[in-house]
Amino acid sequence: xxxxxxxxxxxxxxxxxxxxxxxxxxxxxxxxxxxxxxxxxxxxxxxxxxxxxxxxxxxxxxxxxxxxxxxxxxxxxxxxxxxxxxxxxxxxxxxxxxxxxxxxxxxxxxxxxxxxxxxxxxxxxxxxxxxxxxxxxxxxxxxxxxxxxxxxxxxxxxxxxxxxxxxxxxxxxxxxxxxxxxxxxxxxxxxxxxxxxxxxxxxxxxxxxxxxxxx
Numbered sequence: 001x002x003x004x005x006x007x008x009x010x011x012x013x014x015x016x017x018x019x020x021x022x023x024x025x026x027x028x029x030x031x032x033x034x035x036x037x038x039x040x041x042x043x044x045x046x047x048x049x050x051x052x053x054x055x056x057x058x059x060x061x062x063x064x065x066x067x068x069x070x071x072x073x074x075x076x077x078x079x080x081x082x083x084x085x086x087x088x089x090x091x092x093x094x095x096x097x098x099x100x101x102x103x104x105x106x107x108x109x110x111x112x113x114x115x116x117x118x119x120x121x122x123x124x125x126x127x128x129x130x131x132x133x134x135x136x137x138x139x140x141x142x143x144x145x146x147x148x149x150x151x152x153x154x155x156x157x158x159x160x161x162x163x164x165x166x167x168x169x170x171x172x173x174x175x176x177x178x179x180x181x182x183x184x185x186x187x188x189x190x191x192x193x194x195x196x197x198x199x200x201x202x203x204x205x206x207x208x209x210x211x212x213x214x215x
Contacts, residue, residue, distance in 0.1 A: 009044040017048045024054040035070045042110030060116040062130050072101050081134035099150025106156045113157040117147045119194050123167035141197035148202035153158045157204030165191030173210035178214050
């Protein structure tokens with residue numbers, strides 16, 4: 001998977017995408033102007049070769065929404081988790097609805113998958129913040145599965161992130177490589193419990209975290 005520059009597919013990028021080792025493209029905010037431009041760009045990418053390249057994006061809602069103007073502004077996952085504490089049924093319906101809206105708009109623009117939702121536990125990590133549903137692994141698994149179910153209904157695959165999790169570190173891994181001192185048992189009793197309760201059929205893949213695990 002590679003990224004490209006700009007709002008259209010220039011000749012250099014087009015040639016690069018023909019390489020047999022490249023099977024997917026990830027788009028960022030720098031590639032986006034509006035839904036019409038985005039649709040034209042994804043069509044250009046698909047025309048590069050057969051079978052066509054897969055196209056993905058980080059479109060979570062809340063603070064991480066690469067395509068903003070012209071797309072529905074989606075809530076932070078923490079807001080859905082907060083509702084779950086008061087009204088679990090409504091929160092699950094909301095989560096599924098968010099997934100459906102997210103996916104329907106991406107599908108219309110020619111996107112195949114989104115690196116969402118976040119399965120990290122709410123723990124104070126600088127990079128995660130309001131992107132996390134909850135601190136309870138079971139609640140995270142339920143709400144994340146509901147979002148993914150909604151996405152699947154509208155033809156966009158969900159890629160869970162970030163395995164195994166950031167709850168043992170505070171630092172933002174975009175700026176430095178954090179070290180998690182926890183034992184495997186401690187990680188199993190926290191972050192990995194999310195995956196034990198997750199519906200695996202809802203997800204098309206998993207993104208790893210950028211953390212060094214000392215033990």
